[in-house]
Amino acid sequence: MKTIIIEDEKAAVRNLTSLLEEVCPEAEIITVIDSISGTIEWFDSQPMPELIFMDIHLADGSAFEIFEHIRISCPIIFTTAYDEYALRAFKVNSIDYLLKPIGRNDIERALEKMKSLHHSGTEHPEQISTSMTSHDALLQLMRSLKRQENYKTHFLIPVKGDKLLPIPIEMIQLFYIKDCQVKAVLTDGTEHFFPQTLDELSENLNPSLFFRANRQFLLSREAIRDIDLWFNNRLSINLRHPITKEKILVSKARVADFKEWFGKKL
DSSP states (O other): OOEEEOOOOOOHHHHHHHHHHHOOTTTTEEEOOOSSSHHHHHHHHSOOEEEEEEESEEETTTGGGGGGTTOOOEEEEEEEEOOHHHHHTTTTEEEEEESSSOOHHHHHHHHHHHHHHTTTTOOOOOHHHHHHHHHHHHHHHHHHHHHHTTTTOEEEEEETTTTEEEEEGGGEEEEEETTTTTEETTTTSSSESSOOOOHHHHHHHHHTTTTEEEEEEEEEEGGGGEEEOGGGGOOEEESSSSOOOOEEEEOGGGHHHHHHHHOOOO
């Protein structure tokens, strides 16, 4: 089964490749592509593969832009860290939508689903899209809503002595890493150490409220004073409560996501 991976994170490519070797040794990974432009160029000169694993956030933008330039007629399994694109994904003949980190069971279920569609005669991409939208997209939306119910709204933070300080999420402007520890900056400018990592916080906080600007900063809209246009089409964020002289940069690949997040209606 000729398979391509469209993914810009090397660690994610290694993980997916390893899982496919275990679960589906007949899957032959014929290429790995890390960008929209590279994908379009590849499809212009190569035959259609039998399966695609596709991340949504690529080096040069959103993977959905690919479908504006080329027609893909094989099944697609989306792999992403974000759950808000599930319904959109099922409009482009996706057969599954896997949230990172992806495990062996995720791959097994997705491939089993593809086999079931094949055996039932649902092979045409438009048929796949219709069947998935009517059932699996609804299930995916239900999972997404369930996940939203579990987003953190308050934290209890240890402070000096034997006290716990209750902090509602509305009081937190940003999280950042300092001296290998995570700190939160509140609306009054005070700072508190948090026991969680930024990755854990990103998983447990509503992504419509906080944006992971880079590896060091997780920001709310209220944290942002203004934004400078920076070199190489990046953005430099200035904070209402400056905590560092270091530039807080949003990479070129994430600028579109940042603008979409910032303007999203809450």
